[in-house]
Amino acid sequence: MASAPRERGPGTKRRVRSRTLAAGCALVGAVALTALVSLVWLPYDPADTSGGRLAPPGAAHPLGTDRLGRDLLTQVMIGARIALAAGLGATAVGGVLGVAAGLAGGFATRWLDDAFAVLSDILIAFPVLLLAMLMVAARQASLGPAILAIGLAMSVTVARLTRILVKRVLAQDFITAARTSGTSWPRITVEHVLPNIWPTLLVSLALHLGVAVLAEATLSYLGLGAAPPNASWGRMLREAQTTAFTAPVGVIAPGVLLAVLVVGANLVADGVRDVADPARRRS
Amino acid sequence: MKTPKKCLIGLVVGLVFTLASCGLEQASAGAPPGEATIGVGSMYEPQNLDNAGGGGQGATEALTGNVYEGLFRLTDEGRVENLLAESHTVSPDGLTYTFRIRDGVTFHSGAPLTPDDVAHSIRRVTAAASTSSRRGTLDMIESIAGSGRDTVVVKLSSRSISFVYNLSQVWIVNDAHEDLSASEDGTGPYRLGTWKRGSSLSLDRFDGYWGRKAANARVVFRYFTDASALNNALLTGAVDVVTGMQSPDALALFDGDPGYRISNGKSTTKLLLAFNNRRAPFDRMLVRRAVSSAIDERKLLDSIWNGYGSMIGSMVPPTDPWYEDLTHVNPYDVELARRQLAEAGYPRGFTFTLDTPTYDPHPTVAAFVKSELAKIGITVEINMVTADEWYTKVYRNHDFTATLQEHVNDRDVRWYGDPGFYWGYDNPQVAREVKRAERAGTVEEQTALLRKVGRRIAEDAASNWLFLYPQIVIGSSGVSGYPVNGLNAQFYVYDIVKR
Numbered sequence: 012m013a014s015a016p017r018e019r020g021p022g023t024k025r026r027v028r029s030r031t032l033a034a035g036c037a038l039v040g041a042v043a044l045t046a047l048v049s050l051v052w053l054p055y056d057p058a059d060t061s062g063g064r065l066a067p068p069g070a071a072h073p074l075g076t077d078r079l080g081r082d083l084l085t086q087v088m089i090g091a092r093i094a095l096a097a098g099l100g101a102t103a104v105g106g107v108l109g110v111a112a113g114l115a116g117g118f119a120t121r122w123l124d125d126a127f128a129v130l131s132d133i134l135i136a137f138p139v140l141l142l143a144m145l146m147v148a149a150r151q152a153s154l155g156p157a158i159l160a161i162g163l164a165m166s167v168t169v170a171r172l173t174r175i176l177v178k179r180v181l182a183q184d185f186i187t188a189a190r191t192s193g194t195s196w197p198r199i200t201v202e203h204v205l206p207n208i209w210p211t212l213l214v215s216l217a218l219h220l221g222v223a224v225l226a227e228a229t230l231s232y233l234g235l236g237a238a239p240p241n242a243s244w245g246r247m248l249r250e251a252q253t254t255a256f257t258a259p260v261g262v263i264a265p266g267v268l269l270a271v272l273v274v275g276a277n278l279v280a281d282g283v284r285d286v287a288d289p290a291r292r293r294s
Numbered sequence: 295m296k297t298p299k300k301c302l303i304g305l306v307v308g309l310v311f312t313l314a315s316c317g318l319e320q321a322s323a324g325a326p327p328g329e330a331t332i333g334v335g336s337m338y339e340p341q342n343l344d345n346a347g348g349g350g351q352g353a354t355e356a357l358t359g360n361v362y363e364g365l366f367r368l369t370d371e372g373r374v375e376n377l378l379a380e381s382h383t384v385s386p387d388g389l390t391y392t393f394r395i396r397d398g399v400t401f402h403s404g405a406p407l408t409p410d411d412v413a414h415s416i417r418r419v420t421a422a423a424s425t426s427s428r429r430g431t432l433d434m435i436e437s438i439a440g441s442g443r444d445t446v447v448v449k450l451s452s453r454s455i456s457f458v459y460n461l462s463q464v465w466i467v468n469d470a471h472e473d474l475s476a477s478e479d480g481t482g483p484y485r486l487g488t489w490k491r492g493s494s495l496s497l498d499r500f501d502g503y504w505g506r507k508a509a510n511a512r513v514v515f516r517y518f519t520d521a522s523a524l525n526n527a528l529l530t531g532a533v534d535v536v537t538g539m540q541s542p543d544a545l546a547l548f549d550g551d552p553g554y555r556i557s558n559g560k561s562t563t564k565l566l567l568a569f570n571n572r573r574a575p576f577d578r579m580l581v582r583r584a585v586s587s588a589i590d591e592r593k594l595l596d597s598i599w600n601g602y603g604s605m606i607g608s609m610v611p612p613t614d615p616w617y618e619d620l621t622h623v624n625p626y627d628v629e630l631a632r633r634q635l636a637e638a639g640y641p642r643g644f645t646f647t648l649d650t651p652t653y654d655p656h657p658t659v660a661a662f663v664k665s666e667l668a669k670i671g672i673t674v675e676i677n678m679v680t681a682d683e684w685y686t687k688v689y690r691n692h693d694f695t696a697t698l699q700e701h702v703n704d705r706d707v708r709w710y711g712d713p714g715f716y717w718g719y720d721n722p723q724v725a726r727e728v729k730r731a732e733r734a735g736t737v738e739e740q741t742a743l744l745r746k747v748g749r750r751i752a753e754d755a756a757s758n759w760l761f762l763y764p765q766i767v768i769g770s771s772g773v774s775g776y777p778v779n780g781l782n783a784q785f786y787v788y789d790i791v792k793r
Contacts, residue, residue: 058665152678234652240661251539
């Protein structure tokens with residue numbers, strides 16, 4: 012039996028939870044702002060190698076330069092663009108495919124549903140990164156295939172979650188009532204199923220955003236993501252690894268930004284869950 | 295009663311000791327002289343144990359001279375000495391070589407070395423199924439025959455002045471031993487201990503060795519895929535010496551520390567921007583020259599190696615007898631490059647795909663090349679390829695426009711005389727001169743001809759030779775006797791001693 016709501020000041024707990032969402036949005040927003048600014052302004056041409064090898068941070072180059080003399084600030088700004096494109100792109104691919112497959116699985120007849128469950132259980136046993144690496148290695152190593160591969164790999168978990176949520180909703184009495192009154196399945200999906208599963212899906216997709224950003228960075232670190240000279244944070248980490256002791260900013264800058272974006276995405280997920288789930292708000 | 299916290303501490307301490315004693319087999323310290331275990335750190339794990347069967351650079355590094363020996367030995371200084379051959383004679387026409395093999399040599403299995411083993415070993419390399427990179431250097435062999443109990447006679451179809459040198463790269467193996475890809479039977483001062491794929495390969499001193507015994511009891515090659523992990527292994531004492539430093543910046547960790555010794559030896563490893571000479575636009579010499587002149591190789595070398603390494607203007611490193619400084623042939627001159635490009639019919643430049651191996655330093659070099667060529671209107675699209683993909687796509691199928699690749703061997707300018715090689719450079723005059731050089735009667739004649747070849751390919755800009763790697767070996771100061779040069783990737787370990 013659900014517990015009765017406790018007495019508290021009006022909106023106190025909700026305000027605390029909103030702070031989580033606000034913090035997450037601020038972190039992701041900061042990266043997004045950096046990416047947007049990079050579209051219209053960059054301190055230097057990313058191909059400009061005139062900065063001198065491993066110049067320390069200074070007025071001309073606030074974060075210093077890399078081995079080739081390229082401005083690091085310019086590179087991390089472009090890296091923000093790539094990280095967000097990879098994160099949002101892969102999440103969109105994973106979300107669209109996963110939700111579509113999950114809905115199909117949820118509404119499927121028994122043997123189709125069983126086959127779906129077995130297939131997703133098998134695919135889910137492979138880590139997202141491993142699947143993505145296999146797909147990229149089979150095709151071509153660049154950002155587009157990497158996004159597609161991460162999205163496809165993620166779609167399995169999204170599909171599985173969607174299927175479970177759909178099944179749960181379809182077992183409710185109001186669905187039986189809707190069917191009895193002659194409502195079509197598409198209408199039931201739009202009017203009853205989707206509104207009931209979206210908060211959980213949104214939380215899941217926000218969490219997947221962080222996973223996708225990390226997966227792209229890892230692929231780029233391994234040379235299977237964005238091709239040079241695109242300054243993916245993962246590639247920057249790889250290239251700066253050998254100079255970590257002599258020029259640590261090359262490692263710290265992309266590393267910190269990567270952490271900011273992933274933590275931000277996770278906080279957004281927490282915040283969305285708290286705001287969207289009335290049961291959690293009351294507990 | 296123990297508290298959970300104490301239990302946890304005990305568990306962690308126990309785990310650390312277990313790992314220290316079992317998992318991490320540290321290089322031995324304090325062992326008597328001659329009984330030490332030497333740890334060698336390397337980035338090049340063998341693909342398999344057969345250098346004529348695709349074992350790669352790792353098989354050569356760990357096994358040549360250590361487990362397997364040739365009739366001759368190429369010393370770390372680049373001299374060729376007798377090894378399993380006691381002596382040899384050459385007929386006046388230069389077509390018959392008679393080798394007398396050393397008496398009393400046995401394989402690790404106990405079988406004695408016979409002329410049949412020598413004949414079998416050479417045939418392994420020249421066989422049609424051989425994937426040895428040395429196969430082409432021995433294709434003039436007409437017949438090999440044993441004679442008596444210690445003589446081998448090799449007849450050639452044409453003179454080969456490098457024949458003895460080339461034989462120094464051929465392992466002598468027991469002809470009764472069938473699979474060399476996973477086990478060994480050589481005559482060297484070590485026998486193979488254990489090979490843990492992905493981790494290490496150990497060599498144990500062979501007490502029945504025919505020559506001077508190894509100065510240490512055991513050598514463990516530890517393999518790393520990451521340069522930072524390799525450096526850390528040296529810093530923590532997990533290895534005593536690393537076979538080749540991958541980054542000049544890591545030297546800051548060791549430079550000035552009396553606990554380590556840094557050697558800057560001679561290298562034969564060249565980094566090439568290799569054009570596909572069969573395919574437009576690189577089938578035109580002026581385009582190749584324009585690209586060569588548009589890239590500031592000095593700046594690239596300084597960026598990657600920070601003062602180490604050197605520039606070369608052709609395929610010939612200074613350790614080859616026919617070396618000539620040709621860096622002036624295609625000087626860095628952006629205006630000249632623009633003019634050449636316009637003259638070649640590309641005043642507005644063009645776009646091409648650069649197949650780039652995913653491992654360092656190629657991606658960084660590719661970014662630099664792209665940035666440099668943008669100055670003359672050439673757009674470079676970088677296509678990342680794994681090592682396997684490179685082998686299939688570029689090396690075997692010749693399906694590329696341009697690529698980046700390292701070439702490790704010395705005396706490999708001869709590849710420009712082979713139009714079937716992956717870069718497809720087809721200059722009949724060069725092919726003729728390479729052939730004539732190999733058939734030369736004297737070293738002077740060979741040197742003069744190959745010097746001409748080096749100059750000709752530089753003038754044709756057959757490839758763009760970006761730079762010559764340095765060969766930086768770092769060892770603990772208590773360890774000595776290791777080779778400091780990187781000729782042909784070999785790394786003799788039998789003289790290494792640890793105080």
